[in-house]
Amino acid sequence: MHWLDDYRQKQVTAEEALRCVQSGMRVYIQPGCAEPEALESALVKRAPFVRDVEIVHLLTMGHADYVTPEMAGHFRHNAMFIGGNVRKAVNEGRADYTPIYLSEIEGLFESGAMPLDVALIQVSPPDPHGFCSFGVGIDTTLTAAKVAKYVVAQVNDQMPRTYGDSFIHVSDINAIVDVSQPLCELPYEPITELQRQIARNVAKLIVDGDTLQLGIGGIPDAVLLELTDRKDLGIHTEMLSDSAIPLIESGVINGARKSLHPRKIILGFVLGTRRLFDFISENPSFEFHPVSYTNSPFIIAQNDRMVSVNSTLQMDITGQTCSDSIGQYLYSGFGGQVDFIRGARHSKGGKPIIAMPSTAKNDTISRIVPTLTPGSGVVASRGSIHYVVTEYGIAYLHGKCIRERAEALIQIAHPNFRNELYDYCAHTKWLQKPLADLSELAQG
Numbered sequence: 001m002h003w004l005d006d007y008r009q010k011q012v013t014a015e016e017a018l019r020c021v022q023s024g025m026r027v028y029i030q031p032g033c034a035e036p037e038a039l040e041s042a043l044v045k046r047a048p049f050v051r052d053v054e055i056v057h058l059l060t061m062g063h064a065d066y067v068t069p070e071m072a073g074h075f076r077h078n079a080m081f082i083g084g085n086v087r088k089a090v091n092e093g094r095a096d097y098t099p100i101y102l103s104e105i106e107g108l109f110e111s112g113a114m115p116l117d118v119a120l121i122q123v124s125p126p127d128p129h130g131f132c133s134f135g136v137g138i139d140t141t142l143t144a145a146k147v148a149k150y151v152v153a154q155v156n157d158q159m160p161r162t163y164g165d166s167f168i169h170v171s172d173i174n175a176i177v178d179v180s181q182p183l184c185e186l187p188y189e190p191i192t193e194l195q196r197q198i199a200r201n202v203a204k205l206i207v208d209g210d211t212l213q214l215g216i217g218g219i220p221d222a223v224l225l226e227l228t229d230r231k232d233l234g235i236h237t238e239m240l241s242d243s244a245i246p247l248i249e250s251g252v253i254n255g256a257r258k259s260l261h262p263r264k265i266i267l268g269f270v271l272g273t274r275r276l277f278d279f280i281s282e283n284p285s286f287e288f289h290p291v292s293y294t295n296s297p298f299i300i301a302q303n304d305r306m307v308s309v310n311s312t313l314q315m316d317i318t319g320q321t322c323s324d325s326i327g328q329y330l331y332s333g334f335g336g337q338v339d340f341i342r343g344a345r346h347s348k349g350g351k352p353i354i355a356m357p358s359t360a361k362n363d364t365i366s367r368i369v370p371t372l373t374p375g376s377g378v379v380a381s382r383g384s385i386h387y388v389v390t391e392y393g394i395a396y397l398h399g400k401c402i403r404e405r406a407e408a409l410i411q412i413a414h415p416n417f418r419n420e421l422y423d424y425c426a427h428t429k430w431l432q433k434p435l436a437d438l439s440e441l442a443q444g
């Protein structure tokens, strides 16, 4: 059958398409800016007809109505990364959180450890050959669509066409719901002076020809602002935001010296605004891949001079890093933090960086602490941390003993908390020298 006839036969309403969801099934929803909102609304309307349906996804930005208390017994969400829309439900016990490296999620789907019954995806209209593009994100979705027993696609003419391993053929879709609606956007937040101070310190570690991975948030965005005088930067990352556009347009990011995929920006998904969606549309500079590829430490390490920049919520004085919870309060997820720390660590000339403000809550809480708050989850162990950057400087921890780590981290902690940290280390006998003697040890 010609794909166009196939397409027409599969066209249904969202409500009709979602009848495929039955009690006890596991449903995958495409995350990020590709979240298929019309399909999600229809899924929620299925609630009276189903019980014990598990809904799996990474960070989404929509209403996530399936986690409201009334949905108990019908739906239960399992978050592979906790977004603001599901955080309350997770912490009230109405939804679950699975801590996992981003690079390893697709393995769960493929191996059958977490089989998928239904995948809800959003794609561009088909090209003349019947291929729809995943557009703003491949992430774990290409694999989810390959392994799910039933694939429902929201086909949106506002989804950009992007290149790479970013296509699904009409014949691999079971039901098609046509829509024309704006994609979810992650609004651009103004960058603060504090973020710029941290970014200036991070930028000291980035030189011409480096390949960058930048995580989510204000600090990575601010880092890009500090790189306008660099040359031949490359990108190999799980995600990219609007902030990269000026450096790409000015030629600072051109991938000319990349050792893997030269000239190409390799990524798994974008999080940003319509400006970014238009920028990546049919843009051959961008090559999208599943995150099992972009985040494989073995692939990352093939990029020489790989610099990864990620953030954290709390770090103890030995370098143990808690990035997914605030104490026992489950906050976000592993994402690609550890994947990129490991990859950058094994890259020739690579630099894994954790960048964070020295405090939280208007300087009332130090993020560098004697011991992690009970209940905190270690995302990156102290054995894997290399560079730590705050607004007060750079600490280099790799290969350093506990005494040296404590000395270096106290120097980049907020001054209001340095005595407390020092007192703890004196109590544990890790430090004996007066604090004033330690200033030369902050730089890596």
Ligand code: COA
Pocket (backbone or CB within 6 Å): 214, 215, 216, 217, 218, 239, 310, 311, 312, 313, 314, 323, 324, 326, 331, 332, 333, 334, 335, 336, 337, 360, 361, 365, 366, 367
């Ligand atoms: N104690 C108490 N509260 C804390 C805290 C601490 N130690 N550290 C941060 N907080 C609070 C902040 O005050 C803020 O609260 P608010 O929203 O009420 O102002 C909130 O927690 C979030 O902190 P913030 O520093 O603004 O977070 P962020 O948006 O910069 O994200 C991470 C930081 C760590 C949550 C995020 O980078 C992440 O999820 N990382 C793990 C995954 C990862 O790195 N993936 C790779 C790239 S995507």
